[in-house]
Amino acid sequence: MAPNISIPTGVLHEHDEEVVAKAIPPEVVKPSDRKLKLVWRNIIIFAYLHTVAVYGIYLMFACAKIATSIYAIILYQLGSLGVTAGAHRLWSHRSYKANVPLRIILTVFNTMAYENSVIEWSRDHRVHHKFSETDADPHNAKRGFFFSHVGWLLCRKHPDVKNKGKGIDMSDLYEDPILAFQDRYYMILMPIACFILPTLAPMYLWNETFVNAFCINIFRYILTLHATWLVNSAAHLYGHKPYDRYINPSENLTVSLLALGEGWHNYHHTFPWDYKTSELGKYSVNLSAAFIDFFANIGWAYDLKTVSQDMVKKRVLRTGDGTHEIWGWDDKDQPKEDYKDALITHRKS
Numbered sequence: 001m002a003p004n005i006s007i008p009t010g011v012l013h014e015h016d017e018e019v020v021a022k023a024i025p026p027e028v029v030k031p032s033d034r035k036l037k038l039v040w041r042n043i044i045i046f047a048y049l050h051t052v053a054v055y056g057i058y059l060m061f062a063c064a065k066i067a068t069s070i071y072a073i074i075l076y077q078l079g080s081l082g083v084t085a086g087a088h089r090l091w092s093h094r095s096y097k098a099n100v101p102l103r104i105i106l107t108v109f110n111t112m113a114y115e116n117s118v119i120e121w122s123r124d125h126r127v128h129h130k131f132s133e134t135d136a137d138p139h140n141a142k143r144g145f146f147f148s149h150v151g152w153l154l155c156r157k158h159p160d161v162k163n164k165g166k167g168i169d170m171s172d173l174y175e176d177p178i179l180a181f182q183d184r185y186y187m188i189l190m191p192i193a194c195f196i197l198p199t200l201a202p203m204y205l206w207n208e209t210f211v212n213a214f215c216i217n218i219f220r221y222i223l224t225l226h227a228t229w230l231v232n233s234a235a236h237l238y239g240h241k242p243y244d245r246y247i248n249p250s251e252n253l254t255v256s257l258l259a260l261g262e263g264w265h266n267y268h269h270t271f272p273w274d275y276k277t278s279e280l281g282k283y284s285v286n287l288s289a290a291f292i293d294f295f296a297n298i299g300w301a302y303d304l305k306t307v308s309q310d311m312v313k314k315r316v317l318r319t320g321d322g323t324h325e326i327w328g329w330d331d332k333d334q335p336k337e338d339y340k341d342a343l344i345t346h347r348k349s
């Protein structure tokens with residue numbers, strides 16, 4: 001995820017020009033040596049949001065109506081789909097195509113998640129893939145867990161992020177009128193979709209109190225953020241690398257569960273154009289793939305791109321770390337006992 005999470009446009013992208021102007025040439029500064037310039041406004045906002053979110057968890061168990069909690073979990077899933085199936089797989093990577101109604105649905109979901117407009121998010125994400133684990137990577141995991149998780153949103157961006165970002169072609173997304181509309185009116189649409197309507201709905205539909213509705217919605221928002229952030233942090237640091245052992249992104253089950261299938265990150269960075277972002281795409285750990293497949297079945301999603309088994313196999317043998325699961329019969333790693341114990345039915349002619 002990954003989905004990379006960008007974040008609150010107004011909150012996070014100010015003063016970048018100033019950073020560029022004062023920048024020390026990146027080639028003489030190792031990531032660990034660079035002095036971070038903290039953005040205290042963001043630190044205070046995130047501290048406030050997290051405090052409210054923790055109180056929201058308490059209210060869920062203490063006095064809120066059960067419908068409010070169920071509703072928050074559903075919104076978390078829908079908002080996440082707007083990031084994973086929308087900003088990430090559809091728009092950043094163009095791994096499938098979607099008709100207008102589905103693009104509108106995904107844009108609404110995406111706005112509920114408040115991770116910046118799709119265009120802004122996708123620019124950061126394309127830079128993340130092209131310059132992964134370098135200073136130009138907005139959430140460079142070489143700087144450690146905290147930085148790649150949330151720290152990158154609490155300080156000024158490295159000048160390389162901005163400079164390299166300018167070289168990324170985003171014309172395909174600007175040409176989509178739905179995305180251009182979302183980007184243009186984001187600071188009006190986002191507060192309505194992420195905060196106002198999600199708070200009002202429980203109050204008017206099942207008489208929830210304002211405090212309960214507000215705090216639990218903030219918890220829902222923070223949960224979506226952390227699920228996405230884990231893709232940038234945990235899935236870049238912990239897990240096996242069956243597809244490419246030379247890169248940091250790893251296969252991480254926990255992240256896949258929380259981020260609706262985005263934790264199969266070694267595969268994703270190896271084959272970023274696969275709409276499943278994983279080899280097998282089991283729905284239990286890849287809700288986003290189930291969502292896309294459902295819409296493919298009714299014809300709203302089409303041109304789904306995926307990687308052939310043969311291509312995956314060749315890559316695993318060439319660059320994998322040896323942790324890939326057994327391919328099937330006659331896989332070179334298949335245990336010898338299988339040959340003895342397997343039940344093989346020979347049809348008699």
Ligand SMILES: [Zn+2]
Nearest residue numbers: 002088268272
């Ligand atoms: Zn990606």
Ligand SMILES: [Zn+2]
Nearest residue numbers: 002232249265
């Ligand atoms: Zn990544």
